Amino acid sequence: MSRIEEALRKAKESRSNQLISASSDGEVQTPTAVTGGAISVVKQSSSSSLIKLMKENVTIDDEKLLSQKIIRPGSEKSSVTDSFRYLRTQLLQKSKDENFIVLVTSCGDGVDSSFVSMNMGAAFSFDETKTSLVVDCDFQSDTLDTMLDLDYEYGLLDFLDGNAEVVDIIKDVGIKRLRVIPSGLNAGRSSESFTTLRMKMLLDGLVERYQDRYVVLNSPAVSESVDTSILIDLVDYVVVAVPYGKVKKKDLENTLKRIDKSKLIGVVMNDVPEWV
Amino acid sequence: MIQYSTQELISLTIKDSFRHRNKIVIVFCIISLLTMMVGVNWPKRYRAESLIYVDNRNVITPLMKGTAVTAESKDIAKNAKQIILGTKIIDQVLEYSGWLEKGPDAVERENIIDSIKQRTEINKVGDSLIKIEFTDADPNRVYLTTKNMAELFVDIGKTNKVEESRSAYEFIEKQASEYLDKLTSVDEKIKRFVTDNPDARPGTQEKVTERVTNLKLKYENTKLALREAQIRKKSFQRQLSGEAAMTISQSKEGKYRVKITEMENQLETLLLTYTPTYPDVVRITHHIADMKAILESEVKARDEAIRNARKEGKTYLDSSIATNPIYQQLRSSLSETETEIATLEARLEEMKTLLDAEFDRMRRIEEGDSMMQTLTRDYDVNQGIYQDLLKRRENARISRSLDSQQKGSTFTILESAKMPIRPFGIRFMHFLILGILLGIIIPVGVVFGLIQLDGKVRSANSITEELGVPVLAEIPHYWTDRDRSALHNNYRVLIVVLSLVVVIYIAASSLKLMGKI
Structure with a gap:
């Protein structure tokens, strides 16, 4: 319990001390403090103005995005981008335009959902009135880190352990309106972390703080980790990423059975081969 | 096992063929080259054929037409087969066609005869043609065997024909003399009667x-x-x-x-x-x-x-x-x-x-x-038959002399056997085409089969229909620039490999044409 109390206390502290400056790690001084204060007080306020105020210190170019396999909102035709746009639209229709936490899990051994999670986040951030946050909850794989070429000090695990604050773990990866919380590089760690109140609070806080923030959780396959089952209880929606031709129908069936039907929105089939 | 519609199956096969392009190309190369090797080593078979015209009617039939009825002519092809593959002809064929060069013993000789019988086909073509076909690995031997079979058969036919026409003539001759006797005796009787009965004159x-x-x-x-x-x-x-x-x-x-x-x-x-x-x-x-x-x-x-x-x-x-x-x-x-x-x-x-x-x-x-009246009737009938016989006897005499000069023969070689130049049956070119076809069909077929049998999830429809969960999106593979260039390099390699196969094909065909392999 002391942990929860500690967390609550820390949260209070940070608010009162106007410590929440999402980009305090940046070099440029912006009126973040004001922004942070406003957010906590005015829940129903128009968020577009706030988003504009988000500090965008690093902006990576299209080429890098391409190499990182991340979609970009460019005008050029890309079937992958279109597919993610379509996916985003469907999720928004489901939530009736309210922000939500969606968990992306994969299906089967050795299958990673990072690509879908990351790009789903990117698709949300295409809209200038929306921000997105991708939380990497897969401690067993560093795919997302590698994909984004992230170099960080603290990750989600550090936060859950209480070694870091929220501000320490939210990373700007150079994409507008998109933030990432890396896993924390603690491979092989027990999954008990997610049962903590700290995790629930983190998620609630992340959603509630910004009305237009959409949170995407990247998690390992249900069959591979108990973490995912715990996380499902904490999220609004669950999407299962199924790579083309790699998962047996039976495995997918088993995975789907273990997911709460009310939260399961559907399946995303990725890596569909196309003649290029 | 997942059920797909035909259209879906085709589209999935195309997608999976892309996924497994390297394996498909490798399997294609192996299969096509293997088939080519089989083609190179495939034994050649030659075939020669000879056509024999058969005058189906025997001599006595036209000669006795309307007077006597002869038995129906038998199946000529069957007869011809029995004659040609009979000991009389086949022994000579063995001797004249080079089968005995190695000096086979009795058992080997029997085996040779059996194998010749198996490879000989004698069929009736149309109404009055017999086709003799023989197949063997040696073109020269094929030619000689077929030629000898046809010639010996025709010779036997001629001999039979002469014999037949001679006996026909003799038969008619005998009949004619019998009727002459009858006629004479009736004539005698009439004369005597008229002398005895002067009143019995007509009128x-x-x-x-x-x-x-x-x-x-x-x-x-x-x-x-x-x-x-x-x-x-x-x-x-x-x-x-x-x-x-x-x-x-x-x-x-x-x-x-x-x-x-x-x-x-x-x-x-x-x-x-x-x-x-x-x-x-x-x-x-x-x-x-x-x-x-x-x-x-x-x-x-x-x-x-x-x-x-x-x-x-x-x-x-x-x-x-x-x-x-x-x-x-x-x-x-x-x-x-x-x-x-x-x-x-x-x-x-x-x-x-x-x-x-x-x-x-x-x-x-x-x-x-x-x-x-009785006497006259007898006389008239006998005279009619006798006249007829006399005519037929003349015909028979002519056919006899024709046949003895071998001018009206029953069997004629219409098309004599030719030395086969090209082997028949599956040729090298067929193997090449077969290789290409099998090289494509087998791997693509395996892909096609796996789609249906490996139980892996490939289409949104199957998930929606069979698991009852909606598919929110189908996201294609994301090609980074590096991926793309790697893919293009991969393409190049595949093209080179395929070209190599083509080059090998052309080389093998040329060598085959030149007769070096």
């Missing part, structure tokens, strides 16, 4: 019948005339009889009687008016008495005359009668008639005799006629 019966009819007519006429004459004679006799004379002699008495009657009538009339004393009555009465007296004397005189005449045996003739010319005439007519009757009777007798003779003759002629 005799008509004449006799005519004569009989004539005679009959005359006879009847004569008979009629005779009756007429007899009637006439009776009539004359009646007229000339005594009664007639009497009638004539009584004519005077009659006169008196008539007169008396008249006067008696007068008297009666007078008596009605007058008394018997009346002068006139008295006078008439006297007159009547006078007349009666005269009449009485007259009758007396005549009776006396008749009595006298009878005593003397003479016909009484009143003088008035005897001198009557009509009576004279009647007398002469009567005697004439009597003469005529005698003549007619004599003639009638004569005619009857004649008629009987004619009837007799007629009966004889009828008997002779039926005999003659």
